[in-house]
Structure formats: C-alpha cells, structure tokens
Amino acid sequence: MWRTLAGAVAGLLVLFVGSLAFNAASGQSRWPGPLDLVRVHPWVVLLALIPISFIGLWQAPRRDRTQDPPAPVTYRLPPRNTNFTGRDATLRELRQRLTSANDVAMLAVHGLGGVGKTQLAVEYAYRYLSKYRFVAFVDAEHPDLVASQFVSLAGELGLAEVSSDQVVPRVYGKLRDRRPWLIIFDNGEKPGTLTHMLPSGDLAGNGQVIVTTRVSGWSSRADVIDLDVFTRRESVELLVRRVPDMTATVADRIAEQLGDLPLALEQAAGYMGYNHTTPEAYLTLLTSRLEDMIARGELTDRPTVVVATLWQLSVRRLETDRPQAVRLLELCALLAPEPIPLDLFTGSPEVLNGAAADPLVWDTTVGALAGLGLARRGDASLVLHRLVQAAVRAAMPDEVHTDTRVQLCRALLAAVPHDINGDPDARPRWQELLPHVIAVTKDEPPAECAAQTAVLLRLASEFLLSIGDRSPALPLCERALAIDESLGGRDAEVGFDLITLAQIHRDLAAPERARPLAERALRLHESCLPADSPAIATDLATLARILCLLGEHGAAQPLAERALQLDEAAYGPDDPYVSFDLVALANVHVDLGDYATAVPLISRALRIREARYAPDHLYIGYVLLFKARVLHTLNDPTAADLARRGAQILHTQLGRTHPKTEEAVALVNRLR
Template sequence: MWRTLVSAVAGLLVLFVGSLAFNAASGQSRWPGPLDHVRVHPWVVLLILVPLALIGLWQTPRRTQAPPTPFAYRLPPRNTHFTGRDATLRELRQRLTSMNDVAMLAVHGLGGVGKTQLAVEYAYRHLSKYRFVAFVDAEHPDLVAPQFVALAGELGLTDVNSDQAIPRVYGKLLDRRPWLIIFDNGEKPGTLTHALPSGGLAGSGHVIVTTRVSGWSSRADVIDLDVFTRRESVELLVRRIPGMTAPVADRISEQLGDLPLALEQAAGYMGYNQTAPEEYLSLLTSRLEDMIGQGELADRPAVVVATLWQLSVRRLETEQPQAVRLLELCALLAPEPIPLDLFTGSPDLLNVPAGDPLAWNTTVGALAGLGLARRGDASLMLHRLVQAAIRAATPDPVLNEARVLLCRALLAAVPQDIHAEPDARPRWQKLLPHVIALTKDDPPAECAAETAVLLRRASEFLIQIGDYSVALPLCERALAIDESLGGRNAEVGFDLITLAQIHRDLGAPERARPLAERALRLHDSCLPANSPAIATDLATLARILCNLDEHSAAQPLAERALRIDEAAYGPNDPYVSFDLVALANVHVDLGDYATAVPLISRALRIREASYAPDHLYIGYVLLFQARVLHQLNDPTAPDLARRGARILDTRLGKTHPKTEEAFALVNRLR
C-alpha cells in the first residue's frame, strides 16, 4: 500500500511543482517561506522530484488480465484421499503435451486399479491449463451422443440433435482451446469412434480414455496402470485409519493385492464400523470372499469389489461361455502365473477342441481382452480379488466340479518321480502354488484320494529343496485324508515315510522313528518283499537310527535297501544313489570313513550321469564327500565343498539354511 501512496504523492508533487514553475515564469517577485526556493530554482527542484515520481510509478502494482476461469462439465469431485501415482501423473502430462493437435491417451488396467481417479486427479491438477474440461461416461456407447447434446447446451449451442451434437461440440471447442475431455470406462475403440475427434475437427485438445479393454494402441497412446506399490498401499491405510500401524497395513495390503479400490473399501469399512485393524485383518484372512462385498466408498456407494467385474462376466457368458469356464477354474488356483499347458494337457477341463489353436487362443484372449487376467507367453494370471469375486459368485456345485477336474489335471501335470525326472524341479516350482491353493480346503469326496497324493508329492518336492516347515502340514493333511478313507495301507505307508523324512531333517529323529517303523510294517504287509517302496522305508529308517546312535541296527537295513533297488532298477539308477548315501552315512557315523568314500563316489557318478550339473542332489553329495575326505586329510575336499556350495547358492539362494551351512563348511576347510 505504501508504494501506491508514494506514487500518488509523487505524481501530485510533479503537477504542483510544474504549476509553480509556470507561475514563477509569469513574473511573481517573491513566494512565501521556503517555497521561494522553488521560484528561484524551479528546474533544480523538478530534476529532484521527477525521478522520485518515476520510481513511485514504476513500483505501482500493474494490473494484469486474469486468465479465464476453466469451464468443467460433469467433472466428479476431487478425491481428497488421492494417494501416490505422482510418476504416472507426470508421465500422463508429458505424453499429452508432447503430441500435436489432438492428443489422445488411453489409461488401461484392471477394474478397481484407479484409472478414473487418476484421470480426475490429472484434470484438477492441470485445471488452470485448460479453458474447457468435460467428463463423459463411455461405458454404454449408445449414451455418449446424448451426453454431447447436453454438452452442446452448456457451450451455448441450441437446437442440436444427437446426430449433430458431436461434430458441433468439437467445432465450438475451436474457440475454447486448449480443452480436455475424459471418456470414462470406454469399451473397444470401435464403439467410440463416432465420439472421438479426428482430422481437423478440433485442434489443441487432449483426450483421455480410461478402459479395461485391450486393443487401444492403434488409436491412442496407452498407459498400463498397475495396482499400487506396497508403499502407496500402506500410506493410504495409515493415513485413513487411526491406530493403523505399518506392519498391519502391509499385511492387509497383501491380502487385498494392493488394489486401490479394495483399499479404499477397507478404509471405509473400518471407519464406519470402528473395526480395529487387527480384527479386520483377521476377517480378511478367514473370510475374503465375504469381506470384498463389505464397506463402501463415500463418492461411489454402489461400487464394491465383489460386483466390480460382474458386467464383464455377463458379457463373456453371452459371447464366450468357455472363457467363463476357464475363469471359474483359474479362480480356484493361486494368484500366480498359471501354465496354460495345464489346460491344454487336460481335455476334460474345457470343451475347447484341443486341436483348434484359434478357438483356444480366443478363449484365453477373452479374459485378457476384458482385463480379467494378464496373459504371459505361456501363462495366465488373475488378481487375487478377481479370483475371490468369481468364487463368491459361483454356485458351490460348479466350484466342486471344477475342484475335482483341476485336482486330476494337476496330478497328471506334476512330475510323478521327483527324484528321477531331470526337469521335475522347475515344473514343480511353477505348479506348487496352485497345488497348495487348490488343496487348502477339504476336498470333495470325488477327489479325496487324488488330493492326498497331490499333498504328499508336494511335500516330497519341498523336502528336496529343504522347505520342511511348509512340507510338514501338507504331509500331515495327506496322512489324515488317506487314513479317513480306509483300505489304503500302501498310500498311508507312503505318507508315513515322507513324514518321517521331514521330522528327521528337522532334527527330531525320535519322532521320525515310529513313523518310519509303521510305514515299513504296512508296506511289508501289502507289498512284495522286493518292492522299491520297502527299500525307501529301509534306507530312511537306517538314517534315523544313525541319528539315534543305533548304528549296528542301521547297517543291515541300509544294505538290504541297496540290494532291493539294485535288483529293481539296475546298478546305475538314481534311486540306488540314495541307498549308497544312506549306507555311507552309517559307516561315517561308525567312524569308518575309508569304507564310506567309495560308496559316496559311486553315488556322485550316478547322479552326475542322471542330473544336470547344477542339480541339488549333486550339490548335496559333493558336500557330503567333502566332509568325509576332510576327515581323511584329502586335499581335494575344499574344492568339492566350494563346488557343492555354489550349486546350493544357485538353486536355493544365499539365505537358505542349507546354503549357509554349505559356505560354513567351505570356510572351515580353508
């Protein structure tokens, strides 16, 4: 304010002094008081006051024309809880402003991932950059033109019908440049062709289309929007819910798959019901299918995760019924990549002709095209909440039938002989999550026996990679199922011996012994005396007895196991190598290292001829040989230990207990 006052005073002084100078020039002989100095030296005074006046005038605030207020048509309210997405918003702005004329960009992603919220947030952040912003609901293409009729009225166009509305609106927007139009929840590009600007119809405008449907790359630039990062998920929950801690928020986010809509819904549920975060987590863990229908959003009360994909599923039921069947099957598996050959290798799963690649590709593509699944080179993956919503909406008889078919398909797909098949490990790694997901609930009676076998074989694989804590409950469930069925002595024996191996490797030989002894008794009662299954029982029991310092009892068991497998498989079979290692363990425990060395060396030769060079079984026997040779002061022991440790590092990772134990041995042998 003082600058304005100085300017005004300076201006008045200039005028006043000018008038005095004029009067002085007119011949006045004397002026009263100090003013006479002005009469005598008027130009000096002017030279002093004029710069001051100019300075005051220069500092006077200049009036600038305010930018026109942008006009927004049907733009939803801004989400005050909008979280994250800063990098994506910057990318959105950069892409739109780097194009000439009309810039068109499609934001593509799974339902509930926050596409609409992203577009609306972009509009508010850059509202001052546009003279006109409009939001058009594009889910039903037939209703787009009537919205443009209303839009034309807002732009001052009268007597416009549906056929005229779209071109006339874009024509009017030539006077409202730059502009932004958001087409929300668009379908395929062809359904919106009539509503999108083209040619010289309108320039200097931006179009954002949010869509779940693939296929926009030929019509627009595409941003694929994924779920939140875990940091963003935790940030949203901690900010929204009093008492929410980061660890609990992390676990809730894991259960909800970091889906933004589900996180908002969870916050709404906890806020309305005053539910403690730990209690909500417990409900999510035990009743996920029910919880995705609970809670609502303040700005979208009718939208919940449970019904989010219903429209897409109804469309599939009409256009691609086999895709719905595929969706129901995938909903029972893990939210991990599902190998597509699981379905192509089991014709009973789908009524799609196995020899018709086009029909199969169309069936799989329908799920990916509608954003219900993500397709890889040879896999399909569903978000865990899409799976939960499909399970919740599918009748129990249909789900049970799907469980039976999937159980049998998985049993046919997993490697039957984990020890002898060279490619068993990578195949099991792909299928294990789906075996665990499918078998977590009580099985239908029609596939109870197959479920028990699946659980046991999964346990055997987990033993191979040293994951005993996961293997134990799976094997216990297999045993419980087989015992409940009755008349399955051989299968019960297989469960028991696998369970005994787990307890032995967990360092509990006293718990393992009665299990192995019972397995041996059952198999002796129902299998031929030379059965390889009995050899497995004998070798396992021998190693357990060694752990209990009963070496004299262990040696004949190990020797008998070796004889049975050599007769059954031949001297160079991988199963023989396990018997050789078991017998070598007996001699090592007896302190007879010289007798153990040729047994271990023979086992190593068999495995190197049967498995890939970096197979875990080779790594294990190398480390065993290194320990024994070290006792005999053999200088080759350190090299063997290093080679074995590298294999475990490659296959299991540095942090695995067996890898750490292997590198500890390497350090001791230096």
C-alpha cells in the first residue's frame, strides 16, 4: 500500500511541476477542472505534497524489510524426523509456555529415556523455525564437553579467539543481535551441572532455552513439561505408517508389549524393515523373547541407540553412588510392570540388606530411581516401565537373577494374606500383589524357593477362585501340585493343592474330575493331620458339594454335617469358616428339595458374614444370591430385594461383564 501511495505522490509532483511549466508557457487564465486549484494556490499544494511523499517513500522499504525477514541460522540442529508422530498438543503447550506473558524463557522437557524428548524438541525447532533468527542444538549429556561446543558456537557467531571463561557471556551477548533465538540443551543432567552454561539475568529475556532431561529437580530453574509415552493411538499410527502389511490389531499388540515407548516402536519398525519380518512373526518373537528383541533393530538417525542399553549410564551411576538402589532396581525388574507396593520391601528388610529399615536411607534409595527417571514414585509405590525392567533383567548375571527371585518369593510369601476366606482384608491386598506373584512364579523355580513358589501359586489360585476367575486359577494350581509332588514329603501341602484343584473343577462344572481329587486330599490329610483339623473340614465340605452335583445326596449330607461340627469346635459358632460349612450343608438340603431346612442355614451364614466382612464383600453378595434363589422357590416376595443387593455387590466388585455378575443380573430379571 505504501509503495503505491509513494508512486502516486511522485506522479503528482511531476504533474505539478509540469503544470507550472505549462502555465508559464501558455499564459492561460484558467486550467481545466481541479487543476485550476494548482494554478491559484501552487505553493499550498506543494507544501502538502512534500510531507506525504516523504512518508510514503520512508514506509515502503521499511514494510518491505518486515515482509522479507532474514532466513534463520541453525547450529548443529539434527535433521528433521520425517516419521515424527503425534505430540501435537504437547508441541502447542511447549510453544505457549515459551511465549507466555510471564516471559518464561526456559523450559525443561522431562521424561523416561526413549520417550521422545529429543525428537519433540527438534520437531518444535523445525515447526517454529520461522519464528527465530538463530537456533542451536547442544549435546549436554556430558557437562564437561558443553564448553567446547560453546567455543564452536562462538565461532559460528563470528566471535574469534574467545577464552573458555568468557565464551558463555560472549555468546549470549552476541545473540542479542540475533533475537529471538532458541538453544536446545539435549539430555541435560541436574541443573547444577549446567548452571554456568544457561543464560541468566537480562540474557534470559533475549531468547528461549529448552532442556531435555531424564533427571528430576529442574522445577526450581525452569518450567517443566513431563513427557509420557505415546498414547496407544499414536503407537498404532506410527507402526501402521512405517511397516508394510501392519494391521491396527497387530500394531496394538506390539505396542502393548513395548509399553508404547516411542524409541522401542521405532526400533521395532527398523527391525521389521531390515529383516523383512512380518508383523505377526515379530509379535511372536517379542512375546517370547522380549529381553533379546530390545537389543535388535536400528534407528536410521541413531544406529548405535537401542532400548537394551538406553539406561546403562544411569545404572552405572547408581552402582557408584547408591548400590542399594541398584539392588532395588533388580528386585523391581522381576516384578510386574504394575505399581509395586513399597511395603513389600519394608516388610522384609533383609532383601535389601537393611536399607529398607532406616527411613532416611530407604527414602533416598527409592528417590534415586525416581530421580534418574528409572521409575515413577507414588505415595506408597514404584512403577517401572516394562522395557526398563526387561533391560535390567537382560543385564543381570544368572546367579544374581536366581538370588533375586528367591528373595522375592520369600518377600511375597510374607506379604500376601494366606487366609483368603477368613481374612476380610485379603481381597484388596491380593489384587495389589497378584500381578507380582504371577510374574515371579511364571518360570521354573530355583530349588532354593521351589516350596515357596508352590505355596504362592496355590494361594493365587485360591484368590482367583474366590472372585470367580476359575479358568486362570486352574493352571496355577496344577503347577503348584506338580511342584509339591516333585519335592516329596509334603503330603499336607499336596492335600491343600488337591482340594483347591477339586474346588476349581467343581466350579467349572466338572464334578467327575473334582471327586477323585477331593477324595485323595481327604485321605492325605486324615493320614498326616490331627483328626480335628479344620483342613479336614474343608475337604469334607468340598467333597459334599461335589457329591451333590453328582446326585449322591445321601452320601453328601453326613460329610457336610461333620465339616460343620469340626469348624464349630475349632473356631466357634460365628467364624467365617463356619459360614462356608453352613452354605455347603444348605446346598445338600436344596438338592434334596428340603428348602425349608436350607433357609435358616443360609440365614445364619449371612449373619456371620455380615458381622465379619465389609457390607460390599463378595462373600456377602454370594450368600444373598443363594438365599434369593431358595426363597424364590418358596414364593417368598423378599427374594427380589435380596437378589438386587447381591447383584449390586458383584457388579461393584467384579464388574458388569464378569460371568458371576451376568448370572446375578439374570436372576434379578427373572424375579421381577
């Protein structure tokens, strides 16, 4: 616009001067149209045109300069990742924080190794490159080498022969002429190691700094963005785009195995691309040999970086500074990639050679893992990424692996509730520890902890049976039985395995398979336990319910009555174990068609459980539904309310889609 105005004004000036010359030559007394104003007031018009022309001529080149800014200069900025995926919201947040009204000039991107911090920072630099005049990338992993990079940076800025003690202020001073500028310090350590390299005072306001780091503690020096792993959608998007013939279903399963870690996903794509491995075959390898696969596959821009060695530097630092933290890391590596309750170790302080017994030592030991980004720390738990665990496992010598597993077996056996039916608080504790029990016991046990492994497997199967998960309980109990039988001399433990296995088959509607197991358990326990042992009562009650399912009600009734007598004598009339015997005896009478006798037995079992368990405990829900079915047979109108209460408990505790919940809902619908 200003260029057009300047041209118009210049044209008017030429017209004006030409008009004066014409007037002098022609001597006319009047000019045509508005031009007569020039003839009458020539000097007034001239004085008006001169400032307008100056404004136009001055503004035109200034506006042109604004429209064509100089191209930004970059220093050691890595090539842009053409496969960069997702992170749009995080990039917008990063931009907003760096340019906010609060003049935040420094931002730390914090996260687990391999989560994509460097890729995010580089993508940000390219995405907003036009907003800067100078962008530099500094490798900060080794603080001692940062100064030499600043010397090279000084040369890039035209500063020759700058001393090392003056290079930092001279560089930032020179950047005043290049503002706005951006410097990325990649893989920084603690703030103290980089303090002398970061801008301060007025220098901080001249540009922006991004620090990528695995280490906590930057909040006092910079604004912090915590970068997490990919969402599952982003993981699937990357794999489907990078790998031919990759389906969303297989990509989802690969992403699950790799914990959505961006580096691992890129490595997986590289492996499949180089070896022409089909996605299905790669998934099979990943599932069966995770520790081996995280060492294979290359990234095109970082061929020496693989997940298997990604955290080695952090672990080596722990070995020097906090060896007990390395031991804690090894213990956690053999557990599940789920929240690990810290009281698993404080309850068994010997597994860490006493480190868990001293509150201060323990706090700093746990904090070292969180501080180096190897774990996330909750109020009472630690969470390790599954690939951190796999990398630590892969680096463990066989003898260390064995010793670690033995110690974990002992710690878990001390931590899990053994009285699953009688302990009202057993369920939440087992839900917390079950994934870790499964992880530690999944392989053939070392001889040093074979017996503990068998007990853990049986207890886990008992817990799963108590919440109605019969199918996963079966292989666990079968393994427990196989281990106990191989050890020899463990008749009582073999009996416990057998009776649990019988209960599972009974609930799986296979009473013909359950019967010989229960009968063998009863024989073993009668041969090695006192005649009044409560364990014998459990065998009797279980066998009685199995015989009922087989239609042998006459043989079942005396067994159930004897079980009730044994438990009442051992525990008293109001113990939870007595309630199980009452339910077993009631089942016999229901199968005999004697509903009137069954009702008071069920009602007594319900009173015992309501007095001993929380109002929403599963055992209360089960007995409510049992009573509802029997009362419905007797045409009692209260059955519907009992069924609704029982179904609500199961829905809350097991979820809407659990088979037992669906059975309860079906009963409620029938009773409407």
